[in-house]
Amino acid sequence: MKVLLTSFAMDAHFNGSVPLAWALRAAGHEVRVASQPSLTGSITAAGLTAVPVGADHRLDEMVKGVGDSVLSHHADQSLDPDEPGQLTPAFLKGWDTMMTATFFTLVNDDPMVDELVAFARDWEPDLVLWEPFTFAGAVAARATGAAHARLLSFPDLFMSMRRAFLAQIGADPAADGGAAGMSGMSGTSGADGRAHPEDSLGQWLEWTLGRHGLSFDEEAVTGQWSVDQVPRSFRPPSDGPTVGMRYVPYNGPVPAVVPDWLRVPPTRPRVCVTLGLTARTSEFPNAVPVDVVLKAVEGLDIEVVATLDAQERALLTHVPENVRLVDHVPLHALLPTCSAIVHHGGAGTWSTALVEGVPQIAMGWIWDAIDRARRQQELGAGLHLPSHDVTVEGLRSRLVRVLEEPSFATAAARLRAEAEAEPTPARIVPVLERLTAQHRAHGGLRPGGVSAACAS
Amino acid sequence: MQTRTPAETEEAQQTDSELGRHLLTARGFHWIYGTSGDPYALTLRSESDDPALLARRIRESEAPLWQSAAGAWVTGRHALAAEILADSRLGLRHADLPGPQRHVFSDAWSNPLLCHIVPLDRAFLHASNADHARWERSAAPVLGATAAEGHRKPADRLHLEAADGLGDAFDLMADYSRPVAVAAAAALLGVPTAQQARFSAACLSLGVALDAALCPQTLAVTRRLTAAIEDVRALVGDLVAARRAEPGDDLLSTVLRADASAESAARDALAVGVLTAAVGVEFTAGLVNNALESLLADPVQWARLGESPELAAGAVEETLRHAPPVRLESRIAAEDLTLGGQAVPAGAQVVVHVGAANRDPAAFLAPDRFDLTRPTGQGQLSLSGRHTALFGAFARLQAEAAVRALRERHPRLTPAGGVQRRMRSPVLGGVLRFPLTTSA
Numbered sequence: 001m002k003v004l005l006t007s008f009a010m011d012a013h014f015n016g017s018v019p020l021a022w023a024l025r026a027a028g029h030e031v032r033v034a035s036q037p038s039l040t041g042s043i044t045a046a047g048l049t050a051v052p053v054g055a056d057h058r059l060d061e062m063v064k065g066v067g068d069s070v071l072s073h074h075a076d077q078s079l080d081p082d083e084p085g086q087l088t089p090a091f092l093k094g095w096d097t098m099m100t101a102t103f104f105t106l107v108n109d110d111p112m113v114d115e116l117v118a119f120a121r122d123w124e125p126d127l128v129l130w131e132p133f134t135f136a137g138a139v140a141a142r143a144t145g146a147a148h149a150r151l152l153s154f155p156d157l158f159m160s161m162r163r164a165f166l167a168q169i170g171a172d173p174a175a176d177g178g179a180a181g182m183s184g185m186s187g188t189s190g191a192d193g194r195a196h197p198e199d200s201l202g203q204w205l206e207w208t209l210g211r212h213g214l215s216f217d218e219e220a221v222t223g224q225w226s227v228d229q230v231p232r233s234f235r236p237p238s239d240g241p242t243v244g245m246r247y248v249p250y251n252g253p254v255p256a257v258v259p260d261w262l263r264v265p266p267t268r269p270r271v272c273v274t275l276g277l278t279a280r281t282s283e284f285p286n287a288v289p290v291d292v293v294l295k296a297v298e299g300l301d302i303e304v305v306a307t308l309d310a311q312e313r314a315l316l317t318h319v320p321e322n323v324r325l326v327d328h329v330p331l332h333a334l335l336p337t338c339s340a341i342v343h344h345g346g347a348g349t350w351s352t353a354l355v356e357g358v359p360q361i362a363m364g365w366i367w368d369a370i371d372r373a374r375r376q377q378e379l380g381a382g383l384h385l386p387s388h389d390v391t392v393e394g395l396r397s398r399l400v401r402v403l404e405e406p407s408f409a410t411a412a413a414r415l416r417a418e419a420e421a422e423p424t425p426a427r428i429v430p431v432l433e434r435l436t437a438q439h440r441a442h443g444g445l446r447p448g449g450v451s452a453a454c455a456s
Numbered sequence: 457m458q459t460r461t462p463a464e465t466e467e468a469q470q471t472d473s474e475l476g477r478h479l480l481t482a483r484g485f486h487w488i489y490g491t492s493g494d495p496y497a498l499t500l501r502s503e504s505d506d507p508a509l510l511a512r513r514i515r516e517s518e519a520p521l522w523q524s525a526a527g528a529w530v531t532g533r534h535a536l537a538a539e540i541l542a543d544s545r546l547g548l549r550h551a552d553l554p555g556p557q558r559h560v561f562s563d564a565w566s567n568p569l570l571c572h573i574v575p576l577d578r579a580f581l582h583a584s585n586a587d588h589a590r591w592e593r594s595a596a597p598v599l600g601a602t603a604a605e606g607h608r609k610p611a612d613r614l615h616l617e618a619a620d621g622l623g624d625a626f627d628l629m630a631d632y633s634r635p636v637a638v639a640a641a642a643a644l645l646g647v648p649t650a651q652q653a654r655f656s657a658a659c660l661s662l663g664v665a666l667d668a669a670l671c672p673q674t675l676a677v678t679r680r681l682t683a684a685i686e687d688v689r690a691l692v693g694d695l696v697a698a699r700r701a702e703p704g705d706d707l708l709s710t711v712l713r714a715d716a717s718a719e720s721a722a723r724d725a726l727a728v729g730v731l732t733a734a735v736g737v738e739f740t741a742g743l744v745n746n747a748l749e750s751l752l753a754d755p756v757q758w759a760r761l762g763e764s765p766e767l768a769a770g771a772v773e774e775t776l777r778h779a780p781p782v783r784l785e786s787r788i789a790a791e792d793l794t795l796g797g798q799a800v801p802a803g804a805q806v807v808v809h810v811g812a813a814n815r816d817p818a819a820f821l822a823p824d825r826f827d828l829t830r831p832t833g834q835g836q837l838s839l840s841g842r843h844t845a846l847f848g849a850f851a852r853l854q855a856e857a858a859v860r861a862l863r864e865r866h867p868r869l870t871p872a873g874g875v876q877r878r879m880r881s882p883v884l885g886g887v888l889r890f891p892l893t894t895s896a
Binding site: 089 | 471472473476477480481483484485487488489491492503504564565566674675676677879
């Protein structure tokens with residue numbers, strides 16, 4: 001079959017789709033990856049075939065102009081729908097209004113959506129897999145009758161918030177739909193082809209679909225199903241059809257090379273310190289005080305591998321003798337040798353550490369980073385340290401605990417086992433073939449593999 | 457007369473994606489600027505925050521005139537507010553921007569112009585000071601303060617009839633304030649019976665006009681507003697053409713008579729007629745709603761009004777001060793100015809929060825108290841805007857008649873639940889529902 005994968009141009013959001021793209025390709029399917037032109041290098045570096053659409057988004061300019069305000073609305077805020085007093089009407093209204101104005105419509109601007117639709121009309125994909133904020137994928141699928149699904153690389157708190165928001169404005173798609181599935185739902189959001197007037201995201205999708213002669217329904221937000229590579233312990237409750245998939249680390253377009261020193265086993269416990277790659281290449285602020293982090297490890301009988309680039313190193317006043325500074329090392333090669341990791345909270349780093357069974361001290365101050373880190377701590381596989389609360393003593397004492405108390409490694413191993421229990425990308429390919437045949441608007445699908453696993 | 461300039465047709469041709477995204481972005485900016493607690497941005501956000509509290513924060517800001525994160529220079533001080541509204545160097549439009557007051561957001565995400573969210577030039581809402589001065593002059597024989605007295609009897613008759621037709625339970629806005637204001641406006645313009653339903657429907661959609669200039673409405677509401685503007689232009693345009701052939705004693709004929717040049721007189725009559733529907737109706741209905749809200753909240757004053765019906769004038773005057781039907785007045789500086797000790801550059805937006813200024817303790821004793829026996833003239837600021845000045849005498853007269861008629865015919869009038877106001881209505885605080893019973 002023909003699979004069109006799409007993600008707005010940002011490595012951190014694209015990387016999570018690469019192993020599945022490889023699996024589809026290796027199973028003999030045609031795969032194209034569409035994004036704004038600036039992602040072309042990353043797509044081709046992953047060995048995939050790029051389709052540049054639209055012009056480069058100007059997310060960095062938005063972050064520079066109004067990012068502080070948009071981010072401050074969401075900073076240090078739990079997105080856990082079960083946490084009382086968090087998802088207030090004002091918070092959710094601001095989230096919908098600001099994120100739609102400054103993000104969703106920016107990374108799915110009209111030229112991007114329209115060129116993606118034009119490409120899809122020409123190429124006629126059977127399945128569109130889209131990064132969960134790249135709603136252009138849903139529009140392209142609807143325009144061509146392709147099946148379409150979201151590909152999740154981080155806990156789906158977006159959908160929990162969306163549900164809570166729609167319920168608060170009285171547009172809950174589940175309200176009178178009852179057992180109606182994700183498709184053909186009869187609730188108030190999109191039931192009549194229109195979004196609720198106070199639903200900014202829905203409104204914008206209504207106009208965007210309308211431009212292509214299509215009507216709105218909530219499926220444009222949810223996809224027909226989701227491929228979720230987040231371990232079950234971290235998935236928020238969901239009633240949408242989900243295909244679980246094991247997270248297989250792909251750490252981005254920087255060349256993955258195993259250095260000499262990594263081929264020798266460490267003599268002291270090894271700890272990885274990383275701030276991820278996103279802050280290096282975008283205006284998105286990390287909020288991690290890197291100098292404090294390194295001061296916190298000074299004098300401990302450990303070997304610290306800190307992946308810091310020149311700009312991050314410039315913030316250091318002093319490099320302790322037990323710290324090895326490297327610009328970049330593939331995390332999936334480094335982490336199997338580590339006893340712990342201290343990181344900024346990013347989803348790619350978190351996922352890689354999780355499947356490698358490494359206890360984590362996760363910082364993080366916004367979006368799902370907070371709830372992921374908290375949940376990790378609840379499950380005993382690490383500790384959460386909010387980025388804005390990092391002190392030398394606070395970090396050092398946490399790190400000592402994580403290294404000295406064996407329960408952290410045990411819990412991390414349990415999560416690793418949970419992650420490994422999910423089917424690999426290769427094993428879900430037949431499931432996707434079957435779901436695609438079910439959901440595609442028109443028949444004639446070339447026969448795929450044998451369906452093995454089931455959607456859960 | 458109905459032909460449009462290319463810039464004006466562009467408005468109607470904007471796709472849903474284009475216009476919708478523009479409105480979403482403007483709304484996004486209001487939310488963004490509100491995150492830091494900016495009381496003007498929060499006022500425009502017009503969500504759950506208490507508008508009276510925000511008005512107070514605007515007034516009590518350290519500087520009498522201060523710049524909001526949203527770009528506008530804002531005041532809630534009475535003396536400065538009066539000075540700004542009287543200053544002819546401030547107008548409703550950019551002196552250097554001919555044609556529609558359209559502002560397109562760049563992708564730069566800095567300094568967006570939020571002073572005219574959508575251009576409402578077709579409704580004559582961004583007219584020059586010179587136009588307004590001329591319209592006020594030519595409409596004065598009908599709309600002026602001295603002319604109002606002549607309309608008192610018909611206004612009383614209209615309101616008493618309407619009051620008599622109310623059931624035991626009714627909605628003040630839907631069943632009384634708005635329909636009677638629409639009928640009074642229709643009478644003013646001489647809208648023929650056959651066109652009154654159409655006129656009434658247009659007025660309903662035009663009710664958001666003053667809000668839409670400062671606060672992005674939803675796309676559907678904006679489209680309805682735009683369509684209603686065109687419809688009322690066509691309707692009034694036909695009336696103007698008829699009056700040119702056969703003059704009467706209505707408002708349009710009066711404006712037509714004021715100018716020797718037939719073409720410009722016709723344009724002025726169109727403008728005054730359209731403004732009557734777009735501003736006069738909602739201003740009047742809002743004044744009635746706000747007066748009743750205050751009066752019914754205070755049984756003593758409601759009783760006093762019963763004893764002395766002539767206090768209706770005081771009640772309306774006090775409502776203008778205490779709960780003005782137009783809360784925000786937005787202006788653009790035509791040149792570099794110094795206002796309230798602040799340098800305000802040409803082209804900058806200046807906003808007077810009339811509601812805040814009317815509660816200024818420096819200007820009023822016990823400003824938060826509604827008192828229908830205050831000395832006259834204290835609500836003057838609420839009639840000092842370009843639009844509120846034009847329709848002030850009309851609205852005041854209608855509201856007095858409305859209050860008197862309700863008090864006389866329904867002395868036991870009681871709220872049956874609270875007043876619900878529209879969201880996205882920072883200027884008018886437009887009433888959605890105001891349920892009342894007459895026999896409680």
